[in-house]
Amino acid sequence: LLVRSFVTSFVVVICCVILGGGGGGDCYGGQLPLVRSRGLVRGMSPRDIAALLMDSSRVTTYNKMSLGRTDVTILQEGIDTVAGNTAYGDGETKIVRNLTKPPLVKSLMEFRTMMHARKLRPEKDGAGEGYVVVSRAVVGDGDGGDETENVKRSEILIGVNLLRRVETG
Numbered sequence: 001l002l003v004r005s006f007v008t009s010f011v012v013v014i015c016c017v018i019l020g021g022g023g024g025g026d027c028y029g030g031q032l033p034l035v036r037s038r039g040l041v042r043g044m045s046p047r048d049i050a051a052l053l054m055d056s057s058r059v060t061t062y063n064k065m066s067l068g069r070t071d072v073t074i075l076q077e078g079i080d081t082v083a084g085n086t087a088y089g090d091g092e093t094k095i096v097r098n099l100t101k102p103p104l105v106k107s108l109m110e111f112r113t114m115m116h117a118r119k120l121r122p123e124k125d126g127a128g129e130g131y132v133v134v135s136r137a138v139v140g141d142g143d144g145g146d147e148t149e150n151v152k153r154s155e156i157l158i159g160v161n162l163l164r165r166v167e168t169g
Helices: 046-054 056-061
Strands: 002-007 012-018 033-039 066-076 092-100 108-119 130-137 151-154 158-164
Touching (some): 046 056
Parallel strands (some): 108 151
Antiparallel strands (some): 108 130, 130 158
């Protein structure tokens, strides 16, 4: 188990862990780094941040490497949707395609991701009030996003953003 942790500013802490030897190394992606970060975002509510992360038309406002993200399939709309008779539970669920141009890499990178965002339920989740945004890599379906010489497929196995209001005093 390799752990590196450092402070990048007064409000962001990043920790990188590589699991191996029975700690996840035997499963798909088990040899990849796990990154945990924590930060404060001032001037936006947890709902505003969740809405920003789910809005494909605004991805370039916070991801400077992104060349744009498109919604491939929208399964359910609205981060404040309450389950009722819906097939996907509370919140919004969709599959997106993001095209990025990372520095020092010759090719463009394509990511296919299923994203889900919903309001936290303090009575069930025990996490306080806020929102959660979860993303998981998915395999493409050949709808024009196939790998080429100039576009390489990659994946971010899973991502979780837990967004809660905090008192900063």
